[in-house]
Amino acid sequence: MSLVVSNLSVSHGAISALRGIDFSVEVGQLAAVIGANGAGKTTLLRTLSGLKDAISGNATWKDREILGKRPDELVRRGISHVSEGKSVIPELSVKENLILGGIWRGKKSDTAEAINEVVELFPRLGERMSQSANTLSGGERQMLAIGRALVSRPKLLLLDEPSLGLAPIVIEQIFQTIDQLRHRLGLTVLLVEQNAMSALEIADIGVIINLGEVVATGPANELINDPALRAAYLGY
Amino acid sequence: MAKVVGGNTGSKVRKKLALFFLIGWILLIIGDRVDELRVYQGAQIAMYTIALASIVLLTGYSGQVSLGNGAMMAVGGYAAALTLNNLQTPIWSAFMMAILVAALFGAFLGLAAARLSGPYLAGTTLALAVGLPAIANQFSFLGGEPGLLFDVGFPPERFGEDFTQYKWFFWIATFIALIALFVTSNILQSRFGRTWRAIRGNSLAAELSGINASQLKVLAFSVSSGLAGLAGAVLAMTISLVAPGAYTLALSFALVTGAVLAGISSLPGVVLGGFILVAIPEIADALASSLGSEDKLNSYLPGLIVSVLLILSVIYTPNGPGENLRKHFHKKSAH
Amino acid sequence: MQKALETLLIGLSTGSIYALMSLALVLVWRSTRVINFAQAGQAMFSTYIGFEIATRSQIFWLGLLFAIVAGALLGAGVDYFFMRVLFKHANSGPALVVAPVIATLGLLGLIRSIVGLTWGGEFKSLTAPASKNGFTFGEVTIPFSPLDSLTIITVAVILIILALLFQRTNLGLALRASAYSPEIAQLAGIRTARTRTIGWAIAGGVGGVAGMLVTSYNFLTPYSLDLLLVFGFIAAVIGGLESMVGAVIGALVLGIGLTIILNYVGTSLVFIGGFSVLLLVLLIKPDGIMARGKVRRG
Ligand SMILES: Nc1ncnc2c1ncn2[C@@H]1O[C@H](COP(=O)(O)OP(=O)(O)O)[C@@H](O)[C@H]1O
Ligand SMILES: [Mg+2]
Numbered sequence: 001m002s003l004v005v006s007n008l009s010v011s012h013g014a015i016s017a018l019r020g021i022d023f024s025v026e027v028g029q030l031a032a033v034i035g036a037n038g039a040g041k042t043t044l045l046r047t048l049s050g051l052k053d054a055i056s057g058n059a060t061w062k063d064r065e066i067l068g069k070r071p072d073e074l075v076r077r078g079i080s081h082v083s084e085g086k087s088v089i090p091e092l093s094v095k096e097n098l099i100l101g102g103i104w105r106g107k108k109s110d111t112a113e114a115i116n117e118v119v120e121l122f123p124r125l126g127e128r129m130s131q132s133a134n135t136l137s138g139g140e141r142q143m144l145a146i147g148r149a150l151v152s153r154p155k156l157l158l159l160d161e162p163s164l165g166l167a168p169i170v171i172e173q174i175f176q177t178i179d180q181l182r183h184r185l186g187l188t189v190l191l192v193e194q195n196a197m198s199a200l201e202i203a204d205i206g207v208i209i210n211l212g213e214v215v216a217t218g219p220a221n222e223l224i225n226d227p228a229l230r231a232a233y234l235g236y
Numbered sequence: 237m238a239k240v241v242g243g244n245t246g247s248k249v250r251k252k253l254a255l256f257f258l259i260g261w262i263l264l265i266i267g268d269r270v271d272e273l274r275v276y277q278g279a280q281i282a283m284y285t286i287a288l289a290s291i292v293l294l295t296g297y298s299g300q301v302s303l304g305n306g307a308m309m310a311v312g313g314y315a316a317a318l319t320l321n322n323l324q325t326p327i328w329s330a331f332m333m334a335i336l337v338a339a340l341f342g343a344f345l346g347l348a349a350a351r352l353s354g355p356y357l358a359g360t361t362l363a364l365a366v367g368l369p370a371i372a373n374q375f376s377f378l379g380g381e382p383g384l385l386f387d388v389g390f391p392p393e394r395f396g397e398d399f400t401q402y403k404w405f406f407w408i409a410t411f412i413a414l415i416a417l418f419v420t421s422n423i424l425q426s427r428f429g430r431t432w433r434a435i436r437g438n439s440l441a442a443e444l445s446g447i448n449a450s451q452l453k454v455l456a457f458s459v460s461s462g463l464a465g466l467a468g469a470v471l472a473m474t475i476s477l478v479a480p481g482a483y484t485l486a487l488s489f490a491l492v493t494g495a496v497l498a499g500i501s502s503l504p505g506v507v508l509g510g511f512i513l514v515a516i517p518e519i520a521d522a523l524a525s526s527l528g529s530e531d532k533l534n535s536y537l538p539g540l541i542v543s544v545l546l547i548l549s550v551i552y553t554p555n556g557p558g559e560n561l562r563k564h565f566h567k568k569s570a571h
Numbered sequence: 572m573q574k575a576l577e578t579l580l581i582g583l584s585t586g587s588i589y590a591l592m593s594l595a596l597v598l599v600w601r602s603t604r605v606i607n608f609a610q611a612g613q614a615m616f617s618t619y620i621g622f623e624i625a626t627r628s629q630i631f632w633l634g635l636l637f638a639i640v641a642g643a644l645l646g647a648g649v650d651y652f653f654m655r656v657l658f659k660h661a662n663s664g665p666a667l668v669v670a671p672v673i674a675t676l677g678l679l680g681l682i683r684s685i686v687g688l689t690w691g692g693e694f695k696s697l698t699a700p701a702s703k704n705g706f707t708f709g710e711v712t713i714p715f716s717p718l719d720s721l722t723i724i725t726v727a728v729i730l731i732i733l734a735l736l737f738q739r740t741n742l743g744l745a746l747r748a749s750a751y752s753p754e755i756a757q758l759a760g761i762r763t764a765r766t767r768t769i770g771w772a773i774a775g776g777v778g779g780v781a782g783m784l785v786t787s788y789n790f791l792t793p794y795s796l797d798l799l800l801v802f803g804f805i806a807a808v809i810g811g812l813e814s815m816v817g818a819v820i821g822a823l824v825l826g827i828g829l830t831i832i833l834n835y836v837g838t839s840l841v842f843i844g845g846f847s848v849l850l851l852v853l854l855i856k857p858d859g860i861m862a863r864g865k866v867r868r869g
Contacts, residue, residue, distance in 0.1 A: 049758060075760035083758060091751045092744075100748050103741045104760030152760055301669045303676070348853045355606035356808065356853060358672045362608060363801040363846055370842040485797070489680055496673060536687035536793075543680030547653075550674045551660050 002027040002188060003048075003156060008057035008067075010040075010047050017043040019212045020057070025205065027062075027155075030182055030189040032203035032220060034196045040212040041192040042084050045158045048190070049081035050074045061156055075104060078155035085164065086141040088148065090134040094125055097133050097144055101151030111151060118147040121181055139170035143177070150181070156188045163195050171195065175202055200224050249422065259414065276402045276474070277514050282409035283470040284494060284510035286416045290463035291495040292503055293420060293432075294456055302457075304345060304361030305464045306488035307368050312338040312465025313472035313483065314378055317386040327389070331412060331469050338465020339458045346457030365488045369480035383479025386472040409470050416466060421503050423459065432456055486539065490516075493546040499553075516541050577713050578834045579827060584719035586826020587726035591781035592803025593810065593818040594733070595774040600812055601750035602770040603654060605671040610778050611800035612682030613649065615793065617642035617775070618782030619690055622697050622791055631700035631787070635725075638779035646775020649678065650768045687793045694790035703788070722784050729780055730819065733773075737815070746770050798842075802829075805849045811859020821860065 008021040017040045025031040035041050046052040048059055050071040059066050066074055071081065080101075081087075088097050098118060102111030119126035122143045128136065133144060142162050149157060162178065163171040179202040182189050193199035200206050203220040208229065216229055223229055266278075287305060294300050312334035319325060319333040348360065372378050391404035423429055431452055472478040494513045498505030517538050524533035592610065599607040607613075620641040625634025657674050701717040737743035748756040749763045750770070757763045785799050806825045810817025825848065832844040852859070 051754065051758070070762075071757040072760050072762050075758070081758050083754070087755050087758065089748055089752045089755055092748065096744055096748075099741070099744060100756065100759040100761070103745055104762075106741075108741075148759060295669055301672045348850050355600070355672065355812075356857070358608070358676075359606055359804045359808070360849060360853065363804065363849060366797050366801050367842040367846055370839070371846075374839055374843060486680075489676060492673060492676065532688050532691045535692055536684040539680055540684035540688065543677045543684060546677035547674060547681060550670050550677060551657050 002062050003031075003059075003190070005044075005048070005059045006057060008044075008047065008059060009055045010043050010052060011055055012043070017212055018047070021209070021212075021214055023207045023214055023217050025188060025190065027188050028182075028186055029204040030178075030191060030202060032196075032199035032206045033190060033192045033209060034194070034199060034206055035209035037194065038211075039209045041209060042160055044209070045081060045160050045190065045192055046083070049079060049083075049158055051081070051083075072104065075152050075154075078153075079158065080149035080152045080154035080156070081158040082145045082149050082160060082162065084160040086138065087145040088133045088136075088141050090132065092133055093130055094133055094136070094144055095129040097148050098125070098151050101148040104152070114151040114153060118150050121150070121177070122147055138166050139174065142166065142174060146177075146181075150185070154187065156190070157182070158190045158192075160192045161194065162191075163193065163198070171198065175199070178202065197224070252418065252421065275400070275406045279402065279405040279409040279470075279474050280514050281507070281510040282406070282413035283467055283474060284491075284513045285413045285506050286463055286470060287467035287491050288494050288498065288506035288509045288513075289417060289420045289503060290460040290467065291491055292506055293424065293463065294460035295492075295495060296499075296502070300453065300457070301358045301492075302361045302460075303358060303365045303485070303488040303492065305460070305491050306483045306485065307361070307364045308338045308342055308461040308464035309468025309471060309487070310368055310372065310478070310480070310483035311341045311461075312468030313386070313478035314372075314384065315465065316469035317384040317472060317478045318377070320386060321384065327408075331466060334465045334469035335462040336465075338468070339462030342461020342464075343454060343458040345461070346454040361488075362485075365485040368483060372480040379479070381480065383477055383482070385476065386469075386478050387476055405474050408473065412466065412470055416463060417503070417506070420463065424503060428452070428455070489539075489546075490542055493542050493549075497545060497549045512545075516545075573713070574834065577715055578830050580715045581719060581834075582827030582830035583823060584715075584722045584826075585830055586806075586823035587723050588781055588784045588799070589802045589806045589826050590819045590822035591726060591729065591777050591784070592799050593806035593822045594730075594815060595778040595781070596803055596807045597810070597812060597815055597818040598770050598774040598777070600807070602746070602767045603650070603671075605654070605675060606804065607649075607774070608672070608675040608800065609649065609678035609682060610774065610803070611796045612679040612686075613642060613645050613775050614778035614782035614799070615791075615796045616645060616682050616686055617779030618786050618791060618796070619686055619695075621779065621783045622695055622786065625697060625783075629698070631698065631783075634697075635780065635783050638783045639776040640779075642775035642777070642779025642782075643772040644775070646778070647768050647772040649775075650771035653678065654771075655764070683793050690793075692793060694792055695786075696790050697783075697786045699787040718787060722787075725780070725784065729777065733777070733815075736773075742766075742769065746773075802845060805845055805852075808849060809852050809860055811861045814859070814861050817859055817861040824860075 003025040005024065006022050008018055009016065010018040021040075021044065023031070033041050033044065043052060047054050048066060050066070050069050050073065054067050057067070061077065061079060064077070066077070066079065069077075089100070092100070095115070098115045099111055102114055105111065119129075124140055125144055125147055128140070133141065136144060146157075146159070146162065159178065162174050166174065175198050178189065178191065181187065191199055191203065200220045200223060205218065206216070206220045206223040207214060208216040208223065216223060216226075287309060290305055290308070291302075294302055294305075315337035316330040316334040320327065320330040323329075345361075345364075369381075372383075373380050378384065390401065391407075424432075468478075468483065471482065475482060490513055494509035495506070497512055498507075498509030520538040520541055521534070523541075524530075524537045527533055592614070595610050595614075596606060599605060599610070617638040621634040621638025623634075624637040625631050628634070653674070654671075657670065699718050701721045703716050703718050705713045705716045707713075735743075737747060745756065745761045745766050746769065748759070749761060749766045753763045756766070781799060781803070782796055785796060789795060802825060803822070806822035807818050809821030809824060810819070811821075825845065828848060829841050829845055833841050836844075
């Protein structure tokens, strides 16, 4: 077991967003976290990356507690979070956005190497290195956001709705890329999606959340084929 | 959001009026039993009370920080002095003029400021406070550095021989302060007061619910400036003078401090704030003379006390001591 | 023509000092969303330190160095020991919006009183690093002096160092990223709180230079840098508060504008001129002259 979340509860002031969440993900697995708008998916990722405090429960990555740590500390432990809505800084250039992910390591050569690998993965970014991130298309921005996270050389990647607001053809590409890179880099991925079908297709396991509670979890292909779940939560 | 404040029914207003009469009567009795210095300080407290009310109205209710209250006090002081010196009208008209002119200035400044979020207003009014002497010296009819005389005259003879000048100041200041507080408290409980609070809570939400936030902010600024102007005229009365040196940046600091100490959104708190502001120089003097009477001590100890109090209160009781007490008792009763 | 050129040059030297104060304010504003009114106090304290060193060693530049170091340490200290505590406590209720502003004012008062209690209120005069008498060409002496040119050069050097720091180094990138988006910066592994403290330190050092330069023209008192704060603020507003380049341009524009008033209208109108500029910018172009239809944040 490597990412273990147990009995996790989180609230926004008086609104309770997660109530006793339990699930776990093995190293190298891709887990799709599925749920409707407002189910608590973003809250889950923000808690796991240290942006949000939990009320109770535990979450461990490789047997060490991650709750109560700051995001920059967790980055040093190999956890990178691509937050909802194209997590790039538009005022900076593409290259600067990428460098950002490597600053914490302090070694410029490492960062340059990591950036080269990202450019190999996303050639489109390579062509636009000195452009402002502001000028990128939605899909390119999402790639840049993921690229920035990869420059930090994560072991656990938290992705919050990478397909949000993108054209269907671009969505297809994004999912393909995620599938490729996690095999290539041996990443553990927590992929939050409303696009249930596409996400489950590339996932090993699925975690279905509704109103802040886990309603089903299991191998992705079983979830896809469960008629009751399909009707109730997957929407087809 | 804030709990709904009941409508301003006639009987409530009458009750409040009776309360203010009672307070005024008690103050008059007290004024007869204490020595001259205390009477004079009483007048100062009354003056600070009005000035602090203007800050509570602006900062506590409409969420804007201004260091311009000192400047608005100057405007009021000059307006009152010019009225009294040139038109020879009764004193009350000088005070009315102070309110009117300062409110007009406030409306003008508010037009620029209301479109701006906090730092812009604070910075602009800070600039005004720093530059006030330069501005005042610019116009010869304001009397330059020495300023203008402001003499409300001797107390009426029918009050008798031993009715002193200071007691007369005290009476006027207290009378004005009571009226000003009465009016302010009614404004704050009116529809305007509630809307100001709504804007402070959330400009956007207020805007969506059809409130014109920026117009209301200008109005808040204007009313607050009018109050400050009145306080400025009262200050001028107690020192018989209006001069740039009386309305310094330090005065604006002191006012903000008094307001924060007393609870920035509590109107009754302003009386406490007034007491504190009058007490600080006394305490500083006592401290300074016990530490040796160097010039430095006399000049900078009051400032030190004011700033330390301001800093401590903004960190530990940012919403006034009242909130901390409430929280404290809340916790206790929860156990 | 000659007068116009002189006005321009003196305006540049005046404006370049404003530029430092305005930069200091913008640096803090971008990272902390607070106009740090205590910047005047921090600069004053640093200048008193620099003054002591410069007077004792008879070396202005050594004094300047100490002013920078003192300013940086004080700036970092203010953020670390003061702003962090403040943000932890004053985080709700009506005070939320006003507390930071009021707190920096309190700090200004505190530093002023401490400086006053330590050094007294006397006018201190610093030996300027160059002559204040204008350059002479044959018969003519112009108002522009060696000190003015040295001021411009000093500020230019500081600006170049800052530009290199911000554009070319990882620290600069971290500072910019933390200012634009603290959340994303943090997710990228940057220690944003520490970065912010470094930003305050840089602002403090820059403010110290501004204080030393002003003081080589005028006397030093516990109040002598208030006007610098005001003009620095006006310059920052002209530049739109968000942009460091804007802050510098705003300061130069203001410096030249005020020198024009000084040379062609009269000394006494300088402050009113500056204040009118502020009101005009706020009324007409509240996002500053650099803005291109972007909505102001915060
Ligand atoms: N900052 C916030 N303040 C208050 N409530 C929030 C906040 N963020 C999310 N919520 C609430 O928490 C619940 C879960 O939200 P979220 O985690 O964003 O869901 P999802 O990402 O699955 O759409 C929702 O009811 C939402 O309204
Ligand atoms: Mg979400």
